[in-house]
Amino acid sequence: xxxxxxxxxxxxxxxxxxxxxxxxxxxxxxxxxxxxxxxxxxxxxxxxxxxxxxxxxxxxxxxxxxxxxxxxxxxxxxxxxxxxxxxxxxxxxxxxxxxxxxxxxxxxxxxxxxxxxxxxxxxxxxxxxxxxxxxxxxxxxxxxxxxxxxxxxxxxxxxxxxxxxxxxxxxxxxxxxxxxxxxxxxxxxxxxxxxxxxxxxxxxxxxxxxxxxxxxxxxxxxxxxxxxxxxxxxxxxxxxxxxxxxxxxxxxxxxxxxxxxxxxxxxxxxxxxxxxxxxxxxxxxxxxxxxxxxxxxxxxxxxxxxxxxxxxxxxxxxxxxxx
Amino acid sequence: xxxxxxxxxxxxxxxxxxxxxxxxxxxxxxxxxxxxxxxxxxxxxxxxxxxxxxxxxxxxxxxxxxxxxxxxxxxxxxxxxxxxxxxxxxxxxxxxxxxxxxxxxxxxxxxxxxxxxxxxxxxxxxxxxxxxxxxxxxxxxxxxxxxxxxxxxxxxxxxxxxxxxxxxxxxxxxxxxxxxxxxxxxxxxxxxxxxxxxxxxxxxxxxxxxxxxxxxxxxxxxxxxxxxxxxxxxxxxxxxxxxxxxxxxxxxxxxxxxxxxxxxxxxxxxxxxxxxxxxxxxxxxxxxxxxxxxxxxxxxxxxxxxxxxxxxxxxxxxxxxxx
Numbered sequence: 158x159x160x161x162x163x164x165x166x167x168x169x170x171x172x173x174x175x176x177x178x179x180x181x182x183x184x185x186x187x188x189x190x191x192x193x194x195x196x197x198x199x200x201x202x203x204x205x206x207x208x209x210x211x212x213x214x215x216x217x218x219x220x221x222x223x224x225x226x227x228x229x230x231x232x233x234x235x236x237x238x239x240x241x242x243x244x245x246x247x248x249x250x251x252x253x254x255x256x257x258x259x260x261x262x263x264x265x266x267x268x269x270x271x272x273x274x275x276x277x278x279x280x281x282x283x284x285x286x287x288x289x290x291x292x293x294x295x296x297x298x299x300x301x302x303x304x305x306x307x308x309x310x311x312x313x314x315x316x317x318x319x320x321x322x323x324x325x326x327x328x329x330x331x332x333x334x335x336x337x338x339x340x341x342x343x344x345x346x347x348x349x350x351x352x353x354x355x356x357x358x359x360x361x362x363x364x365x366x367x368x369x370x371x372x373x374x375x376x377x378x379x380x381x382x383x384x385x386x387x388x389x390x391x392x393x394x395x396x397x398x399x400x401x402x403x404x405x406x407x408x409x410x411x412x413x414x415x416x417x418x419x420x421x422x423x424x425x426x427x428x429x430x431x432x433x434x435x436x437x438x439x440x441x442x443x444x445x446x447x448x449x450x451x452x453x454x455x456x457x458x459x460x461x462x463x464x465x466x467x468x469x470x471x472x473x474x475x476x477x478x479x480x
Numbered sequence: 481x482x483x484x485x486x487x488x489x490x491x492x493x494x495x496x497x498x499x500x501x502x503x504x505x506x507x508x509x510x511x512x513x514x515x516x517x518x519x520x521x522x523x524x525x526x527x528x529x530x531x532x533x534x535x536x537x538x539x540x541x542x543x544x545x546x547x548x549x550x551x552x553x554x555x556x557x558x559x560x561x562x563x564x565x566x567x568x569x570x571x572x573x574x575x576x577x578x579x580x581x582x583x584x585x586x587x588x589x590x591x592x593x594x595x596x597x598x599x600x601x602x603x604x605x606x607x608x609x610x611x612x613x614x615x616x617x618x619x620x621x622x623x624x625x626x627x628x629x630x631x632x633x634x635x636x637x638x639x640x641x642x643x644x645x646x647x648x649x650x651x652x653x654x655x656x657x658x659x660x661x662x663x664x665x666x667x668x669x670x671x672x673x674x675x676x677x678x679x680x681x682x683x684x685x686x687x688x689x690x691x692x693x694x695x696x697x698x699x700x701x702x703x704x705x706x707x708x709x710x711x712x713x714x715x716x717x718x719x720x721x722x723x724x725x726x727x728x729x730x731x732x733x734x735x736x737x738x739x740x741x742x743x744x745x746x747x748x749x750x751x752x753x754x755x756x757x758x759x760x761x762x763x764x765x766x767x768x769x770x771x772x773x774x775x776x777x778x779x780x781x782x783x784x785x786x787x788x789x790x791x792x793x794x795x796x797x798x799x800x801x802x803x
Contacts, residue, residue, distance in 0.1 A: 190794075191794045194792045194793055194794050195792045195794065195795070197792065198786070198789050198790070198791065198792040199789055200789075201787075201789055202787070202789060212535060212536060213535060286793075287793070290793070328651075424787065427787045428780070428783045428784055428787050429783075431782075431783035431784075431786040431787045431793065431796075432779055432780065432783040434786070434793045435779060435782055435783060435786060435793050435796040435797050435800060436767075436779060436797075436800075438793055438794060438796075438797035439797040439800045439801045440763060440766065440767050442797060442798075442801060443763070443766040443767070443801060444759075444763050444766070456755055456758060456759060457751070457755065459754075459758055460751045460752075460754035460755040460758060461751055461754075463521070463754040463757070463758060464524075464525070464747065464750045464751050464754045466521050466522055466523075466524055466525065467521070468521065469517045469518045469520065469521040470517055470609075470610070470613070470754065470757045470758050470761055471513075471514045471517050471518065471761060472518070473754075473758040473761075474758050474759075474761035474762040474765060475765075477758060477759075477762045478762045478765060478766060
């Protein structure tokens with residue numbers, strides 16, 4: 158392959174295949190990645206990163222496609238990263254979702270990529286910040302990160318964005334479910350999608366109640382004394398398939414961006430993202446040191462002894478890492 | 481607190497509060513845990529661990545409650561662990577779900593516990609195997625693990641069980657969504673719940689198609705040559721709220737248990753669980769060494785330099801761990 162600097166230069170010049178190769182290096186945890194990340198260091202800090210998360214079926218992909226259209230109308234260069242947990246079988250399903258992105262597929266100012274994380278290393282927490290760093294360095298103005306699935310890992314990934322949008326929809330179990338999995342804490346904006354369906358008003362009302370209950374006890378709580386430091390999560394009703402409410406959603410994202418800049422919170426979030434990124438890389442490296450090939454067979458042997466009741470797992474872990 | 485051995489002895493004698501305290505030690509990552517895990521080593525390997533996972537609203541809790549009733553009718557001692565991702569606000573919602581468990585709340589042969597994982601250490605992958613080890617050592621015949629949320633971490637947790645049940649329901653987005661997040665690979669049994677609702681037959685048909693497509697390319701693939709080593713996932717239709725299909729589901733769980741014993745796969749799974757457990761403890765310990773108090777401030781400083789573009793994250797990770 159060409160050297161990292163040349164590949165990055167091509168990607169920055171608008172070559173989508175070069176961008177795709179850079180993201181593949183993250184998926185593959187390729188050795189060249191270290192060199193790429195070194196090359197990106199000088200170019201970061203431009204992209205506005207917007208995360209979208211929510212249960213299957215709420216319409217995240219349609220909403221993402223609608224936002225892409227909105228940003229393209231403004232002439233912005235847009236990257237879309239759909240983060241998909243490990244599954245050899247989900248490729249088809251994901252591609253199905255991506256059909257909604259077809260409208261943008263031939264637009265060379267839009268880069269769309271489903272990124273699998275092959276379960277190695279630190280999973281989403283390891284790969285997502287690095288992929289975001291690459292798209293930022295490539296020069297996208299806005300990067301939308303869609304996390305497929307709702308769970309601890311997916312919510313944490315959405316929480317790495319500059320702006321985290323939690324997408325909910327009526328009729329998918331109680332809206333109270335939205336409060337699960339730590340979603341309430343990370344949401345800067347709630348998009349109540351499919352809001353033309355019965356029950357949408359109820360969802361909005363429930364979200365309002367939950368937000369009122371949660372009050373200042375959120376991640377901005379430390380800054381809550383100073384109201385200028387505090388962001389009150391917005392609730393926006395949308396019908397992504399018709400475009401209704403997309404302007405409102407985009408406006409809420411803009412307001413939040415203005416808040417991030419005026420409050421200094423943008424830097425706080427970016428440092429938090431860098432912290433998670435460094436920490437995930439460090440832990441993966443430590444894990445690699447533990448779980449190298451000799452470590453693997455050692456682990457197998459220790460697991461057998463733990464299963465047989467000869468050893469407890471803490472003692473086994475000590476033996477593994479030489480505690 | 482009493483010493484670990486005494487607490488475990490009380491739990492083994494049927495004292496639910498002692499059991500609850502042991503599980504709390506896992507939630508709190510308490511220092512005493514090491515001693516408890518040492519004490520449990522001698523008592524493990526009895527419980528049959530059944531994992532249930534699925535999207536919000538499919539009726540996992542109702543199904544779990546129905547299975548508890550079934551096992552109690554057989555005179556078995558049952559533990560239920562509802563694994564809930566970090567959320568200070570989800571307490572209420574989860575307790576709401578648990579209302580369906582009320583029938584069993586006064587039965588001293590049933591232990592029901594929602595376990596939060598406070599985001600520290602390795603999350604679900606760290607805490608769940610240890611909580612299972614404790615419930616096993618306490619003497620439960622069956623332990624049902626319900627994971628709330630659908631995502632990478634939750635699916636991995638369900639995959640740690642002796643038997644993994646994926647619960648789906650009609651009307652919650654395409655059933656194809658079930659194929660996401662690696663669910664197909666880990667499912668030993670699919671429970672199509674709410675099967676009295678429109679679309680249930682379609683869900684069953686879609687699952688059959690997906691299973692046929694996936695074929696032998698599953699986690700049992702290595703053993704597929706020898707049919708006795710291979711388990712073909714079952715699809716069972718249930719209506720948990722009325723009890724319809726629960727006998728079929730219990731029969732499928734029993735068949736799978738028989739398969740595990742006759743094929744030697746039970747040991748394979750238990751060693752896999754122990755491997756994950758040891759590895760999560762080892763990585764948490766390594767992470768603790770990296771992220772101790774001096775490490776935290778060092779990490780903050782490195783994150784600031786990465787955000788400023790002065791350093792790339794790999795170089796920062798090297799500085800952190802002294803690579």
